[in-house]
Amino acid sequence: MPTDRPVSSPPPLLGLAGEALRWGLLRELARSDRRVGELVAAVGQPQSLVSYHLRKLRTGEMVTARRSSADGRDTYYSLDLARCTALLTETASALHPGLRLGPAQTTTVDTTGRVLFLCTGNSARSQMAEALLAARAGRIEVFSAGSRPKPVHPNAVAVMHDHGVDLSGCRSKHLSEFTGQRFDYVISLCDRVREVCPEFPGGAELAHWSMPDPSAEGTLPAFERTAAELTVRIGHLLQTMAHDHEREVPEP
16 A cells, blocks of 8 residues: 655665675774774775775764874774664664664673783773773683883773772783783784784784873873773673674584
8 A cells, every 4th residue: 555654765874884895894893993904905905995985984983093103104993883883773773663772781791711901001991991891701811911011090090990990909011921821802902012912822813992092191081081982892892702602612
């Protein structure tokens, strides 16, 4: 039976992610922040074409970019996980109200593994990441270290206290303390430490989260922004680990 219901335009996500190359770029960035050259190698397309589609994704606010703190000539691209969640929810709801996505899981995920977070000083970002993941990790073993350790920043302690975690007794560790150990994930949180990250046995998944050092600004709001971004990224990391674990466990 004909209706007078107007034909609506598809949600923005379909136009942004529906193109094959853009979808490939999003899948790469879902696992780790990348530089253009790394994305070119991953998708096997010319740099000019990759850069064109990255601009489209940035205009659609699905991808963000920031200059590397290790080499200002480089740019790291990141997938905006919160924005992607909002777009996916909008798309599902536009098709049918029953498909509306629920809130992202924030509880503990029951999976196993070993995760190592790295940054230069092991005084803020990696300490905060270790604490936030450990609070929700269940049976996951979590560690952090730095290439040039320095004392834990008092603002990191203050912000983590607001998250119910006590960092006051934590010490900074050099990444050499973990030489020869096996990890499932090794995640660098600053661009400088990524350049000097050693190899770990066992084929650890290497991921990079290009995040500014809150110690450079030194204010409490800078540390709160770091904690907020880490909370989002760690929530998605937990889901990734649980998914990978399910794929590895053989069916009875």
